[in-house]
Amino acid sequence: MIGTILGGRYEILEKIGMGGMAIVYKARCRLLNRYVAVKVLRSEYKEDQEFIRRFNIESQAAASLSHQNIVSIYDVGQQGDIHYIVMELVEGQTLKEYIAQKGALYWKEALSISMQICSALQHAHSKHIIHRDIKPQNIIITKDHIIKVMDFGIARAINSSTTTFTTAAMGSAHYISPEQARGGYTDQRSDIYSLGVVMYEMFTGVLPFDGDSPIAVAMQHLEKKPVAPTLINKDIPKSVEKIIMKAMSKEQRLRYESAEQMLADIKKVYVDPESEIKVEDADAFTTRKIDVEEIKNREIEKPEVMENRKTIKKKNPDTTARVLAVILSLVIVVILGIFFANSLTKGGQTVETPKILNMTVEEAEEELKDSQFSILITQEINDDTVPKGRIISQSPKPGEKVKTPKEIEVVVSLGEKVFEVADYTGKDYREVVYDVENSDLSINCEVIEEESETIPSGIVIRQFPQEGATLKKGGKVILYVSKGKDEEPVLVPYLIGMTLDKAKEELEKFSLVLGQTSYQESDKPKNTVISQSHSPNESVEPRTVIDLVLSDGKQQTEPVNTPTPTPGATKQYTLDILLPRDREKVALKVTDEEGEILYEKTHNTSEGTVSLKIRGSGNKKVRIYFDNTLVDTKEIKF
Known part of the structure; x- marks a missing residue:
């Protein structure tokens, strides 16, 4: 893959990571001249067409996310049998690696990380995108301690493709929600559960559940209660423990309803660890276990009650027998009633599924309130024909005969898909045009250039429509772009005979830029300019690059009438190459006219000159390449 150019623009430079579903490479975008990460799907997924279809849909949906704590997706593409995603390149380490190095984190640091993850989830959930695979391996910490959550949308494609736990799934199993473990309906609260597990690990340094296999771990999420974090790390505030345990509730309804609610509690505790955190008591909704002491207390009755019972028994034994007979008869009647009621309602009456298509969810619930049917929303998607909030499809289908009670799974419309305009001011217009025009809604960009005294050339000054506006398919965004100052041309100064330092000063005076410097044998002092790429007094634009040839300081020892050198004799020439400043590393290659490689090596651009x-x-011509792109051709006279 190294050296491959994907989509005509992404040049693969080096492998930087591997995962269960993909291999990650560092690449350079030739169009925008920036580094990116390219995630290439492993070969085992290439033949699964359903997976590929879902993968593309989910990745494109995730590309709509724009948040400082989410790794941006720039592009999704296919070249032959290579399926790839182009993402923001983030330098740092995973949260998993960070915890492995530091162990249990200081509670304020862990809360700061939790806030950033929760903020990312809040943004994604507001766009109806659920991650479904929140784990420390999918969270990156940059050198500036900024959190970046990655792989939004990708997990859904994988989970839809297979429900089998494999060895590769072991990492995910430690953070999976109970409803995911049993194959149930997932929503935003599934991400909240996984975040709770991540917080548990950050605050304690250990996982709440562990086992020999993914299935063994998943079963513990379903059945086992985690050890209270404060029993492992006594420095954890009780309020933090409540947040973690609420997020990790087995039942979805007992967790935080949204990432927004959870974020509010985290912020509150960060400021005041003594804050009260409301946790709903699961005992109010579930069968409660009664301890032995309570049973004993129930068995001990007051003496006067016992005496009264004895008195009654002595006074009227026949009455007691009749009362017991009546009670027994009532119990039998109740049991039979329950049995027949169950046989009628749960015994599975076979009925036709009612039609609830095109209804709102509220209308459908009203329609079904007196029936044995209920509604489960499984998905919300954009639809150009069905109004927002109305039901697009249902399963079972209308008229299909089923046994009741029955849940009708429905897909609800989000309305017509629209393009949400972002804030493009201050950005390079070429990047904006590429991102906007490559949306799946065929949005067009019109670029209008304007002079600006303060804003650099190529940067967006203003836009129409403004941020937050929505456009339908085929809409247009107008970008007003700076073309810089209307500057007068300058004359190239005479630099020959100057020292290199003096030549630099002279170039700066005329708003010109020093380019590459090379050396030749000369009787002039070392570092004296002996030629320049542009003639003196030549009219050029400001910031034009001027290359210089300098003397190497070697004095000629031969007289002027030196005999002609023997044919084939070689001389040495020093070629100085100025490295680019727009990247951290560069692959430098120098070849002759025939393509023979004279030099090839990767350099840190901080070296300045090679x-x-x-x-x-x-005479010989040499070609200079940066990252396999031809940047210059030099003629050398030996």
């Missing part, structure tokens, strides 16, 4: 010793005779 000096190469080249031997030859006569």
Whole structure:
């Protein structure tokens, strides 16, 4: 893959990571001249067409997310049998690696990380995107301690493709919600559960559940209660423990309803760890276990009651027998009633499924309130024909005969898909045009150039419509772009005979830029300019790059009438190459006219200049490449 160019623009430079579903490469976008991460699907997924279809849909949906704590998706593409995603390149380490290094984190640091993850989830959930695989391996911490959550949308495609736990799934199993473990309906609260597990690990340094296999771990999420975090780390505030345990409730309804609610509690505790956190008591809704002491207390009755019972028994034994007979008869009647009621309602009457298509959810619930049917929303999607909030499809289908009670699974419309305009001011217009015009709604960009005294050329000054506006398919965004100052051309100064330092000063005076410097043998002092790429007094635009040839300081020892050198004799030439400043590393390659490689090595651009010793005779042209892109051709006279 190294050296491959995907989509005509992404040049693969090096492998930087591997995962269960993909291999990650560092690449350079030739169009925008920036580094990106390219995630290439592993070969085992290439033949699964249903997976590929879902993968593309979910990845494109995730590309709509724009948040400082979410790794941005720039592009999704296919080249031959290579399926790939182009993402923001983030330098840092995973949260899993960070916890492994530090162990249990200081509670304020862990809360700060939790706030950023929760903020990312809040943004994604507001766009109806659920992650479904929140785990420390999918969370990156940058050098500036900024949290970046990655792989939004991708987990859904994988989970839809297979429900089998594999060895590769072991990492995910430790953070999976109970409803995911049993194959049930997932929503935003599934992400909240997983975040609760991540917080548990950050605050304690250990996982709440562990086992020999993914299935064993998943079963513990379903059945086992985690050890209270404060029993493992006594420095954890009780309020933090309540947040974690609420997020990790087995039942979805007992968790935080939204990431927004959870974030509010985290912020509150960060400021005041003594804050009260409301946790709904599960005992009010579930069968409660009664301890032995309570049973004993129930068995001990007051003496006067016992005496009264004895008195009654002595006074009227026949009455007691009749009362017991009546009670027994009532119990039998109740049991039979329950049995027949169950046989009628749960015994599965076979009825036709009612039609609730095109109804709102509220209308459908009203329609079904006196029946044995209920509604379960499984998905919300955009639809150009069905109004927002109305039911697009249902399962079972209308008229299909089923046994009741029965849940009708429905897909609800989000309305017509629209393009949400972002804030483009201050950005390079080429990047904006690419992102906007590559949306799946065929949005067009019109670029209007304007002069600006303060804003650099190519940067968006203003836009129409403004941020937050929505456009339908085929809409248009107008970008007003700076073309910089209307500057007058400058004359190139005469630099020959100056020292290199003096030549730099002179170029700066005329708003010109020093380019590449090279050396030749000369009787002039070392670092004296002996030629320049642009003629003196030539009219050029400001910031034009000027290359210089300098003397190497070697004095000629031969007289002027030196005999002609023997044919084939070689001389050494020093070629100085100025490295680019727009990247951290560069692959430098120098070849001759025939393509033979004279030099090839990767350099840190902080080195500034690379000096190469080249031997030859006569005149020779050499080509200079940065990252396999031809940037210059030099003629050397030996």
